[in-house]
Amino acid sequence: MRCYEIRQKLERYVEKETSVSENIEIETHLLDCAACRVMRDKLAAEAIVLKQAVPYSPLTDDFTAGIMNQLEPYPATESPVEMETNSAPSRHACSRTPVQRSKRWARMTAASIAALFVAFSLGMFVSPTFAAYISTFVSRIGGELGLKKAAEQGFNTPVNMAATDQGVTLRVKEIIADPTRLVATYVLEDETGQILPDLFIPHYNGNNIYLTDKQGNILNSGPQIFRRGDQYADFLFSLNNPPNELVLHFDISHFGSNEPRKAVWKLDIPVNIQKSMAATKSVPVNAIYESPQGIVFTFDKVVYAPSATRIDLTTSFTPEKKKQLREMAAAPTGRTDADSIREFGTHRFFYHIVDQSGNVVAKSEYEPNEKQGRRISFTQSRDVRGIDPDIINWHGSYVPADQPEELTFVLDGVELLEPADFSISYSPDSLKQQPVSKTYGELEETFTITDMAKGMDPETQEPVWTIELKGLGKLDSFPYWNLYDKSGKRFDVQTDFGKTHMKNSPDGVVLVQTLIVKGMQQPPQKLTLALQTVKTRYMDLNWQVPIPPNP
Incomplete structure (x- = not known):
């Protein structure tokens, strides 16, 4: 939908x-x-x-x-x-x-x-x-x-x-x-x-x-x-x-x-x-933290406005991380343009805010049935000034308590897209008789290729080949794939979202995915479908920044 x-x-x-x-x-x-x-x-x-x-x-x-x-x-x-x-x-x-x-x-x-x-x-x-x-x-x-x-x-x-x-x-x-x-x-x-x-x-x-x-x-x-x-x-x-x-x-x-x-x-x-x-007061903070994953966090300022208190953060990458992102983008796709690099640089962070008594008053994620406080959803935007297009500006607003409070922002961790070490090799001709399955232990996910057949691109109506894929496990987003022949030639693979969906079941999340393969006249005898990236969380940062009070 x-x-x-x-x-x-x-x-x-x-x-x-x-x-x-x-x-x-x-x-x-x-x-x-x-x-x-x-x-x-x-x-x-x-x-x-x-x-x-x-x-x-x-x-x-x-x-x-x-x-x-x-x-x-x-x-x-x-x-x-x-x-x-x-x-x-x-x-x-x-x-x-x-x-x-x-x-x-x-x-x-x-x-x-x-x-x-x-x-x-x-x-x-x-x-x-x-x-x-x-x-x-x-x-x-x-x-x-x-x-x-x-x-x-x-x-x-x-x-x-x-x-x-x-x-x-x-x-x-x-x-x-x-x-x-x-x-x-x-x-x-x-x-x-x-x-x-x-x-x-x-x-x-x-x-x-x-x-x-x-x-x-x-x-x-x-x-x-x-x-x-x-x-x-x-x-x-x-x-x-x-x-x-x-x-x-x-x-x-x-x-x-x-x-x-x-x-x-x-x-x-x-x-x-x-x-x-x-009536608005902006209090600079300028606290900087470099995570072990190569993300630089800058707690820029706190803005006290009549309708809300806003926290302004920026994230960017260290030079070493930028180089790594270029290599990550080039390895499966051959592209090193800014959009491709940003795709591999996609990240989010996890945090909580505590008051002077140590009570958690806000956090980025809550467990089911957990008492929820003043949740802050950060919105993001790229640096439109052209100074550094890799800088992301984050703005999160919350309504302060009626009484004065001493709050501390705690950065708990980050989630990054990293190269996945997983692939499935198969013979297109044999799929009709025997689907091919393989389990990716890191994701606790089992993928099964069930079919490969001639099809039609739903947008351009051009002839394509389609791959029918199923998954079962703990996947929380649609996976991106690359397809290679035995010589290492890469074929462009896209997801047909009209025929792709995920649903919960007693055994886990069920994935049904249709992939569109362009630029292929006839499938070779052997192909390898490789997972492009996997989400990895690092939850051991514990960077703390006192939030300055409203002056």
């Missing part, structure tokens, strides 16, 4: 509402799609934050009805949250009926309303009306409570700019912005001013929603997160060192999830974040 199809189901998947067949499809896709894994992690983090946001005792069955009777005509249910990233394909997400809405909202609605009811009685909120705030409460705290805190401190800006076409009005109501993110809240209205039931605006496939500076230089080419409720919808943009004055651009040609409709809307909204910039 494609990304847009998976992302329609991720929220229900996180809440364990998907069927067994859907789980197989989703988990198969996640194994090889980093962007969707990030979205899954964000949704999982939202669930944690929601639970922490309303730490109330269980309410009586009639509590919600009693509160809602006092709040009529406001709706008694919350709408689902829809999330998309700027890497989404050119397809729209679909909305769900109330019966399909996530357990998250059903579980949290009563407690959320209780929190709002108490807060409203105390006059805490800065939103113009209680109705507006209750409509946006869940979507605003989805992901991080910092946005709510920023609004309470007056960093939200009423906008109320609109564009109308085909009898429908796009109205941008409010913006919350600081140096870490910008959230724009909008509605779609009919000719009578009523809010439409379908507020979905895709930010791809001809629609452009982006941020620039006053000179028109693009700062963010698309929102990372889209949230939608019954009465309001949000677009969220991540920011890194923005100027004081921004411009939010809407250039829209269509909207709607179930039945896309045409509408030409153009809005250029100036946003001044000077106030939040003044």
